[in-house]
Amino acid sequence: MAPVVLGGRYRLEAPLGSGGMAEVWRAVDERLGRKVAVKLLHPRALPPERERFLLEVRALSRLFHPGIVQVLDLGEEEGRPYFVMELVEGGSFDRLGPFEEGLEGERILEAAQKVMEALAHLHTQGILHRDLTPKNILLTREGHPKVMDFGLAYLLQESRHLTRTGYTLGTPTYMAPEQAKGLPLTPKADLYSFGAVLYRTLTGKPPFEGENDQAVLFQHVYEEPKPPEALNPAVPRAVGEAVLALLAKHPEERPSHPALFQGVLEDFRALRLATPRAGASRSGHYPLGPEPRRLALKGRLDLGGEAAWPGEMVYAGGRVYLGVGKSLAEVDLLTGEVRHQSLPEEASSPPVVRGGVYVGSWDGKVRRFRGRALEWTAETRAEVTASPLVLGERVYVASRDGTLYAYEKDRPLFRFHAGGHLSASPTFYRGLLFVGSEDGWLYALDPATGALRYKVRTGPIHAPAAAQGGVLFIPTWRGEVYAFDPLTRETLWNVELEEELWGGLALDEARVYVAAWDGVLRALDRATGEEAWSLEVGKVTAGLSYAAGHLFLATEEGRFLAVDQKGQVVFEATGLGAVQVPPLPLPQEVLVVNVLGQLYRFGVG
Template sequence: MLLAGRYRLEAPLGSGGMAEVWQALDERLGRRVAVKLLHPRALPPERERFLLEVRALSRLFHPGIVQVLDLGEEEGRPYFVMELVEGGTFDRLGPFEEGPEGDRILLAAAQVMEALAHLHAQGILHRDLTPKNILLTKEGYPKVMDFGLAYLLQESRHLTRTGYTLGTPTYMAPEQAKGLPLTPKADLYSLGAVLYRTLTGRPPFEGENDQAVLYQHVYEEPKPPEALNPAIPKGVGQAVLGLLAKHPEERLAHPDLFHSALREFQALRLATPRAGASRSGHYPLAPDPRRLALKGKLDLGGEAAWPGEMVHAGGRVYLGVGRGLVEVDLLTGEVRREALPEEVTAPPVVRGGVYVGSWDGKVRRFRGRHLEWFMETGAEVTAAPLALGERVYVASRDGTLYAFHKDAPLFRFRAGGHLSASPTFYRGLLFVGSEDGWLYALDPETGALRYKVRTGPIHAPVAAGRGLLFIPTWEGEVYAFDPLSRETLWNAAVEGEIWGGLALDGERVYVAAWDGVLRALDAATGEEVWSLEVGKVTAGLSYASGHVFVATEEDRFLAVDRRGQVVFEATGLGAVQVPPLPLPGEVLVASLSGKLYRFAVG
């Protein structure tokens, strides 16, 4: 069908009781659009709702709301033309994972909040906000659409007088379920339900029928989202529950709600080695490396050796140095050292305290200078603990993964070989790589083995992103593995052992090995995009703000852009075995000799 001699309908995108949506080609401008066309047998009330949707959309000009481009009628059937949004539904962003994927969900949530604020400022309620009614552009930007149930506040009386409920039960506000008059807070509740589904993979309430679901919306409280997905930070879960308050006046409506959650989440990631439970090596921010200069140098009082790693929390940096835990105040430059009985052999983690593992097989948790808690394993701990909410997972050289909940033992899992790499949490599973050449996938609550995959000896943490695991092996191979289908998509070989962690940027996997070459691999195919001679690398790689930061055993600290071009280099630091730490205002490099170099813009 050709509408108005201009819009050629190409393929159906969806159909409802009132209208159908088509992908179309605007032959006049040569662009693809979406066309919503009223069914030929539509009843007068449906025609009225259809035209109401057009009137509502035509008043809205916001990047977070789908834009109406044209309006017409063909053979008595009204239609309107919209921009085509092709990135899928909102819930495809989930479930929540630590790392850039979590950033995208929180940023998208903030953008939808802003779109709703614009919508409500124009006196319009959506009334049917669901994941399918928030589409994503190819770049991941959300756009609210499908205003078939929207109404103007000043025109709403005749639509609510009948007393029957319109909307989707899974995402419906309690007052909407009861047929009461609605305010903009009803849309915020629906957004909370959409976010709950996106973050956890499950809606806040489930039941055998619509009435059972509506009853729960009105009378029951949802579980905290982090109870279903422990990767969700508590602050993010609280923000979602704030939208799901039963009474409209109690719902959080601050436009900065998820921007604040995003900032808190990014700060939390800095307190974890490899930038989060997905071990992606992707850090939130870094200064422009082309303008870096040495800002200062501090003495740490001992060697900073592999497999150490710096973490940042509350303006302080923590690192294991010899037989001590070092705390550096970045504001004052003060270096404080907490002496320990044995050498620190694992990167520290900051989550409600500072966890640090050592050669004596103990993991200690400090709060300030106070030793708050410790647990003892069967052998030395050389991998950073994984802290998820109230759970802590510790990999030990005796081949056992120890799990704790609130300091009480939760379970133990015995692998077939030494565990030298930190566990990775991704897609609801706990992954543990072993030196015996197997990757184990465990239930994070019970420790039950879901499956295992033959890989090769694993010494560096498994990274995750784009729905895949990227597995570095000691023998110099990197595997891209789908943890849900259990299929290996590709593998790439490098020359020399892989000692340090990978870094991901969403499209590429960066790997450096003992052969002295930094490589960028296409994350989808494993093909080499570029390679660069840098020198032998022990430390893991770090990625932030479009650049890979790499430090070598051969006295080089480099920042490399996505094209493989060196944009900054410093020498004279000595050998480095600890990954560089990108922070919003500076980049830190700790040398093997125990010097902390601070590079900042200036």
């Protein structure tokens, strides 16, 4: 059968979808040699459907915005109108979810910000979409959102038409209350629908579910959705509040400013900096970093105590926190002042800053300080060498007595007893709590009850599992690295290195970075585990840090290196003394602290 060619240039290749009035095809523009999408009216379409089809073309043709799919051409073939659009092949918006603490969460917020800007442009042009769903916000292969499918849009020629009576056409799962009731529509109806899309993306579920459309519409009109963080504890409260604001029942209460998620995104980035390994997914992927080729030593501070493995710096509100000796050091980066919060025993775990500052010590206790005041203490039966995991009002403490202690609002929630010492911080990912033990097992727990979902034999674990892209990357003390799918429970690949692994991994979009005690830094392909490149660096005890396209690491020989994604050293400083704490990338500088507690500040300029 000969291929169908529209307008003498658009060769249809494969159907992408079909609706009540039209079908969409992937096609090739033979004149320009590029792939496109073609929307073609069904041959038996009724006159109202034809009018809606042409309305969509008119609406789209007026819009020129990077967040809106672009119309490239219009034509008619044997009485069937069609129009040609740019091809968007990255899937629907909700594929970005669920929300995780790390790069994935940041991508959702960045995409949400772009959709808000696209909607603002749409509404400025006097157009309502009226049917925003995850499938009507497609992603490019790079993850950029594009609003499309304007089949139910209508034009608002003048501002007074903003109060024109709406129609109940649309998708019930994402429909605004006023649209469900057939009341006049404004651009705020699109904002509600996008809020519902975001809710599903963050949590995996829509704000309301029911046995039929009417049950869902009733809830949109009369009931309040649960906070997103109640379904997914990884969602920060500020993010959940922004989504609930879009889901306000009354249109005038919904925020319409395009920058709604800009402040939330900045808060989320700050939250990652305040958590060891850059968030609960422990990816080591920090949100921002300087151009390393411009780095130079800008200053040095004495923290007044030793800073050894497994310590780690965190940043919050212009201050850096790190356990040194028998104290928690707080460094004001603006003034250079160093303050100390005394502890009964040596600090033994990286601190966490969430509402207060949490730090563990060798006496088996985790303390939360607010300012200079001791606010709360969690007591275990052995040393705490892993940073606490703080998710909203829940705190998880892993102890070398083999027990994971869980608290909610400072009250005991549960205890889980593993088969060996717990030396690594818990990892929260895909709704599960992952705890690695020195007895060679990785335990997957229900974060609310501590119930064991399953366990996987790995090998002794001293560093936390890192997660990204739906995969857990598990480093073991013996030098194996496993890629593990936490939902299918399948091992995707494993790599055996020469020597022990002390510090945490770092991840970017394509690579897993690992440095063993043999002195070699390796970049492994995330999909296959194959070695992309390796580099002799020296013995690495500290975890690796990644930011702004570069890997930052420091060694026992006193080297501080910045390495690009091709394995090229782009910055090096030597003579720092032994380093056992991961470098901390910040927007304009990278901090490195040696075992003696000397903090080096490498800044740009």
